Amino acid sequence: MKSIASHIEASVIAQALDQSVNAVLLTEAHEGEGGHRIVYANAAFLRMTGYGEEEILGQNSRILQGPDTCGEVIRRLRQCLADGTFFQGSTINYRKDGRPYVVEWSVSPVRGASGEITHFLSLQQDISGLIAAQKATQLFDRILNATDDGVVITDSRGTIEFVNKGFEEITGYGLTEVLGRNPSMLKSGEQNADFYTEMWNTLKQGHSYKGTFVNRGKNDQLIYCDETITPLTDENDTITHYVSIFRDLTTRVLEEQMFREMVRFDGLTGALTRTAGELALENAFMQSRGSKLPMSIALADIDHFKQVNDQWGHSTGDVVLKTVSGNLIAALRANDSVIRWGGDEFLLIFGGCDLSHALLLAERCRQAVADSQHENVGVVTLSIGLGELRPDEALADLIERVDQAFYRAKKTGRNQTQVSTAEEPPAVGI
Structure with missing residues (x-):
């Protein structure tokens, strides 16, 4: 009965080994030239190596080694076999057709009834796919971290699972701070x-979204980002992740803002440029028409400015222009505008201001300039033409009327404000 039970048990063990997903190899313990011969290889081992059973039995397992097999690992294996101790390691082996694969295996000694080692049992697994996946992941990480762009990967709920070095550089947040x-x-x-x-x-809807995001970094500074967010789906078209790739545009945006400021404001005087001033004038005109509020404008010119340039030089003339512009800006309200209209001419916009109030403001400007002293030059004065927008009047007609009033101020003695109305009032000023 005992032999029958042992036979049944051995049969079950053999079936189990043959059906195992892991490769199993049994070798003799005998050393020497013909030692460590393979006496058993299961079906998984044969599939892994490509050898037939009749081709592998009786062979030494070194038949699987090749040029990229790690010599140090094999030396350690042989030492463990000689010492009769457990071995575990991995290296590159070769299939029958010469293709390499990465094997991870363990070897245990099998002892007989008296305790002597009779065989070695090896359990092996092809981990080439795992190694390839690890290498792909490492390469993926290297690629993502090689770019200066920020990369963020979230799950379907928007929880951050990965950020690259570019993200850390742009935002200031480290990986552990955002996971x-x-x-x-x-x-x-x-x-x-x-x-x-x-x-x-x-x-x-499963579509990528691209836009300019204004984010805030760890240092509380604004970050302008050109960002593309793409949803990732599985085989059932269910969104599993979102991948965001963004480029830091902050420097460019700030440079553009600075450039716009330079274009908007005259570099010498700080007043609006002619281009920016025309836009401001058009906006004030449209606002007056829409709100039915009054609007007045003035055209001011520095008296005898050519003489200043001729006598003291253009550098002194530039100082005078800058000082006069500063006087005008300081004398006006916050919602008024000062435009360098051309050369030494300034156009002033008095939004929501009727003619009587505009005259007070124009005179305040004229007086502020007259009260200033300029090195070498002394006192300079302004001639000003002033007018209020009439109902149904075109903006060009208003400018023309103010221009005519300005020339009257020049012709009738300078350092005065001339007003353009239906009636022709006397000049105001000295």
Whole structure:
């Protein structure tokens, strides 16, 4: 009965080994030239190596080694076999057709009834796919970290699972500070809810969303980003992740803002440039028409400015222009505008101001300039033409009327304000 039970048990063990997903190899313990011969290889081992059973039995397992097999690992294996101790390691082996694969295996001694080692049992697994996946992941990380662009990967709920070095450089936040959090932590408050609603509506439809985001970094500074967010889906078209790639545009945006400021304001005087001033004038005109509020403008010119340049040089003339412009800006209200209209001419916009109030402001400007002393030059004065926009009058007609009033101020003695009205009032000033 005992032999029958042992036979049944051995049969079950053999079936189990043959059906195992791991490769199993049994070798003799005998050393020497013909030692460590393979006496058993299961089906998984044969599939892994490509050898037939009749080709592998009786062979030494070194038949699987090749040029990239690690010599140090093999030396350690042989030492463990000689010592009769457990071995575990991995290296590159070769299939029958010469193709390499990465094997991870363990070897245990099998002892007989008297305790002597009779065989070695090896359990092996082809981990080439795992190694390839690890290498792909490492390469993926290297690629993502090689770019200066920021990369964020979140799950379908928006929880951050990965950020690259570019993200850390741009935002100032490290990986450990953002894992498990939501990218909304970067919101600056500069963009309204409609912006984000449009973004989510696009993403939930499975489409990529591209836009300029104004985020806030760890240092509390605004970061302008050109960003593309792409949803990733599985085989059932279910969104599993979102990938965001963004480029830091902050330097460029700030440079553009600075450039716009330079274009908007005259570099010498600080007044609006002619181009920016024409736009301001048009806006004031449209606002007056829409609100039915009054609007007045004035054209001011520095008296005898050519003589200043001729006598003291253009550098002194530039100082005078800058000082006069500063006087005008300081004398006016915050919502008024000073435009360098050309050369030494300044156009002033008095929004929401009727003619009587505009005359007070114009005179305040004229007096502020007259009260200033300029090195070498002494006192300079202004001639000013002033007018209020009439009902149904075109902006060009208003400018023409003010221009005529300005020339009257020049012709009738300078250092005065001439007003353009239906009646022709006397000049105001000295």
